[in-house]
Amino acid sequence: MKGSSRLVAFLGIIVIMAGVFAWTTPGLVKDIKLGLDLKGGFEVLYEASPLEGGEAVTSESLRRTANSLEDRINSTGIQEPEITTEGSNRIRVKLAGVTNEDEVRNMLKKPVNLTFRNPQGEIVLTGTDFVQNGAEVVRDELGSPMITIKLKDAKKFEDVTSKLIGQKMSIYLDEEMLSDPMVNYAIPGGSAQISGNYTMEEAKKLRDTINLGALPLKLTEKYTQSVGAKLGEQSLHQTVEAGIIGSAIVLVFLIILFRIPGVVAGITVISYVWLLLLVFKLMNATLTLPGIAAFVLGVGMAVDANIIMYERIKEEIRSGKSLLSSLKAGSKNSLRTIMDANITNIIASVVLYVIGNGAIRGFALTMIFSILVSIVTNIFFSRFLIHLLIRSNVFKKPSYYGVKEEEIRAL
Amino acid sequence: MHYNDRFHTKIRFDFIKHQKKFFGASIALVIIGILSLLFFQMNFGVDFKAGTNMDIELGKTITQDEAKAEMAALGYNDVETTVGGSNNSRLSVRFDDVLEQAKVTEVLTGLKAKYGDQVSAETNVVSPDMARELGKKTIYAIIISSIAIMLYVMIRFEWRFALAANISILYDAFVVIALFSIFQLEVNLPFIAAVLTTIGYSINDKIVIFDRIRENLRFSKQKNKEQLAELVNASLWQTMARNVYTVLTVLIVAACLYLFGSESIKLFALAKLIGLASGAYSSVCIASPLWLMLHGDGKKQRKTVKTPAAS
Numbered sequence: 064m065k066g067s068s069r070l071v072a073f074l075g076i077i078v079i080m081a082g083v084f085a086w087t088t089p090g091l092v093k094d095i096k097l098g099l100d101l102k103g104g105f106e107v108l109y110e111a112s113p114l115e116g117g118e119a120v121t122s123e124s125l126r127r128t129a130n131s132l133e134d135r136i137n138s139t140g141i142q143e144p145e146i147t148t149e150g151s152n153r154i155r156v157k158l159a160g161v162t163n164e165d166e167v168r169n170m171l172k173k174p175v176n177l178t179f180r181n182p183q184g185e186i187v188l189t190g191t192d193f194v195q196n197g198a199e200v201v202r203d204e205l206g207s208p209m210i211t212i213k214l215k216d217a218k219k220f221e222d223v224t225s226k227l228i229g230q231k232m233s234i235y236l237d238e239e240m241l242s243d244p245m246v247n248y249a250i251p252g253g254s255a256q257i258s259g260n261y262t263m264e265e266a267k268k269l270r271d272t273i274n275l276g277a278l279p280l281k282l283t284e285k286y287t288q289s290v291g292a293k294l295g296e297q298s299l300h301q302t303v304e305a306g307i308i309g310s311a312i313v314l315v316f317l318i319i320l321f322r323i324p325g326v327v328a329g330i331t332v333i334s335y336v337w338l339l340l341l342v343f344k345l346m347n348a349t350l351t352l353p354g355i356a357a358f359v360l361g362v363g364m365a366v367d368a369n370i371i372m373y374e375r376i377k378e379e380i381r382s383g384k385s386l387l388s389s390l391k392a393g394s395k396n397s398l399r400t401i402m403d404a405n406i407t408n409i410i411a412s413v414v415l416y417v418i419g420n421g422a423i424r425g426f427a428l429t430m431i432f433s434i435l436v437s438i439v440t441n442i443f444f445s446r447f448l449i450h451l452l453i454r455s456n457v458f459k460k461p462s463y464y465g466v467k468e469e470e471i472r473a474l
Numbered sequence: 475m476h477y478n479d480r481f482h483t484k485i486r487f488d489f490i491k492h493q494k495k496f497f498g499a500s501i502a503l504v505i506i507g508i509l510s511l512l513f514f515q516m517n518f519g520v521d522f523k524a525g526t527n528m529d530i531e532l533g534k535t536i537t538q539d540e541a542k543a544e545m546a547a548l549g550y551n552d553v554e555t556t557v558g559g560s561n562n563s564r565l566s567v568r569f570d571d572v573l574e575q576a577k578v579t580e581v582l583t584g585l586k587a588k589y590g591d592q593v594s595a596e597t598n599v600v601s602p603d604m605a606r607e608l609g610k611k612t613i614y615a616i617i618i619s620s621i622a623i624m625l626y627v628m629i630r631f632e633w634r635f636a637l638a639a640n641i642s643i644l645y646d647a648f649v650v651i652a653l654f655s656i657f658q659l660e661v662n663l664p665f666i667a668a669v670l671t672t673i674g675y676s677i678n679d680k681i682v683i684f685d686r687i688r689e690n691l692r693f694s695k696q697k698n699k700e701q702l703a704e705l706v707n708a709s710l711w712q713t714m715a716r717n718v719y720t721v722l723t724v725l726i727v728a729a730c731l732y733l734f735g736s737e738s739i740k741l742f743a744l745a746k747l748i749g750l751a752s753g754a755y756s757s758v759c760i761a762s763p764l765w766l767m768l769h770g771d772g773k774k775q776r777k778t779v780k781t782p783a784a785s
Contacts, residue, residue: 100596100738103594108604164575165575165576168575284575284599284601285600285603285604286599286601287597287598287599288598288599289578290595290596290597291593291595291596293531294529294594294596295594295596297531297736298738298739299736302731302735302739304734305730305733305734305735306727308730308734309726309727309728309730309731312730313726316723316726317723320719352736352738352739353667353739353742356731356743359730360724360727360728360746362723363724363725363726363727364675364724366720366723367678367723367724370720370723371716371720374713374715374716374719375716381482403630403681404677404681406626407623407626407674407675407678407681408671408674409674410619410622410623410626411619411623411670411673411674411675412671412674414615414618414670415615415666415667417615418611418612418614418615419666423663423664423667426664426667427667430671472482
């Protein structure tokens with residue numbers, strides 16, 4: 064390739080990139096999933112323990128509890144809930160963009176445990192004895208609504224009721240007594256009724272609550288974070304603004320210090336930002352407030368690769384080498400140092416990711432993405448561009464690279 | 475300032491000659507830090523101490539006294555309130571108890587009644603066992619990441635470089651912790667992120683300098699104490715520009731986060747700023763003289779200098 068065609072290639076790449084970035088960035092920004100600290104919402108870490116008379120905490124019961132939490136959340140129409148189990152007895156729930164937090168949190172925690180108790184208050188039948196989604200609203204002979212529930216084991220119900228003949232059998236939803244009918248005879252058929260002067264509305268609501276299912280385990284809130292939507296929005300705006308100001312100053316700084324290579328550094332920083340946004344979108348990762356901080360710090364760290372290489376090139380120019388051999392020696396000699404820097408940062412970020420929770424994971428993850436992306440843009444892409452430029456033979460004066468003539472030694 | 479012909483660089487300041495002053499100042503800071511940690515401890519936030527923290531954006535200016543009165547009216551006489559933000563419209567309230575959701579709503583409703591519906595808050599509630607667990611995890615994290623980075627530097631360099639570099643990065647992490655203790659700044663989870671990334675980032679300058687020292691060692695034959703000191707000084711000045719610039723770019727963005735970023739990450743940005751500044755200082759004034767001290771007169775070290783060096 065001749066010099067001039069390299070310059071054309073360089074300019075062509077810049078124009079195409081500028082076009083692609085300008086065209087796609089608004090869409091990318093819009094598609095990025097924001098964390099609850101940026102758009103409002105809440106996060107709760109629950110610790111699970113066995114319900115009274117219920118099953119033990121196992122990975123299986125924990126998973127089922129998480130699933131029923133998900134069902135409950137889905138029934139409210141909240142978008143994209145994040146529910147994960149952690150360790151042996153924890154469930155983390157993250158809901159972004161929730162406005163009726165109190166209501167949702169109460170609904171989530173409620174065990175919805177249906178129990179039948181004898182007059183001594185002992186539990187004779189528990190939630191797991193009933194068929195899931197088996198509750199229905201029917202009308203009794205007089206036309207008032209009541210709820211029927213199906214039992215898994217008709218024989219067991221018959222046994223239980225036969226022991227309680229002549230006594231009351233109370234039906235509890237959690238600690239609230241729904242009704243306490245008198246048992247007049249052993250009930251066969253495996254179906255029980257709950258009646259209690261309900262309106263149709265109330266009966267339907269009760270049926271839905273029962274059908275949503277019992278949580279197999281009892282949940283206690285251990286950690287909660289809740290962020291108001293307005294506050295989140297303010298954090299987002301302020302921090303993005305801070306990032307834009309910081310990046311702009313860094314760009315100007317680089318161009319003043321390194322001239323032509325500084326412009327290349329600027330281009331690679333912009334492609335770093337664009338690529339990182341793209342990675343976020345493709346990974347469907349959630350951007351949190353600490354994530355933005357990592358993003359912004361990442362801009363400052365990404366240009367380190369440029370600076371280390373350019374300073375080395377400057378030094379080679381000063382030693383009297385030709386521009387091209389300075390470039391070759393400079394890129395070769397600086398690569399190892401730059402990789403060292405990236406590797407040590409990745410080590411610290413990975414440790415942070417492993418120990419951190421919630422928003423800090425967002426920080427660590429963004430840090431890791433940002434380092435990997437900057438290796439592509441600020442090491443490899445940057446080298447490619449600077450090679451094109453230097454080999455184009457257009458910018459030959461050392462001053463284009465921030466080196467004064469009198470600093471150059473004869474070989 | 476003089477121009478060194480052997481290494482083709484200007485030596486504007488003899489760091490090795492003044493090493494005692496740097497060591498003295500740093501040791502003094504470490505001692506003050508330890509004393510502060512012993513007597514004042516850290517100002518642990520809700521993440522480490524359990525309880526409830528509310529960060530409330532009121533949208534209207536409030537004074538410290540008003541805030542106290544407001545909380546007293548809501549039935550909280552003994553809470554810590556801090557007013558901040560660009561126009562004193564940001565109120566941070568620290569409750570020692572784990573507040574029920576209903577209580578939190580009550581506080582917010584009370585403030586909304588007085589200041590209007592634009593009141594918006596971030597609430598963190600942490601139970602005591604979670605706080606303890608996080609404290610433990612943090613200590614592990616610092617230990618694990620320091621060891622991992624130490625191992626990495628040990629593989630990259632011989633042990634004197636590794637030891638000098640590691641003492642310096644641990645010093646940097648400690649400076650951040652010490653200053654937060656001395657000024658009683660609140661320590662929450664993001665602070666840990668700042669300390670850990672300081673460890674990861676502050677090693678970079680040290681690697682740049684040590685790589686250069688190693689490269690210069692390969693080319694210079696005679697190595698008595700004075701010549702080694704000259705070599706270290708020259709290596710420091712050869713790499714000074716890039717070390718200053720790389721730190722400066724990150725400092726610029728961290729300072730912008732501190733000045734313009736949201737209230738919730740200001741302390742994080744401040745911790746980063748301290749860590750970055752300390753890292754730049756310790757690379758030049760601690761790590762390099764320390765290596766020279768460990769190196770001794772250098773008679774037996776000839777064989778350690780064999781790997782090709784980079785910038």
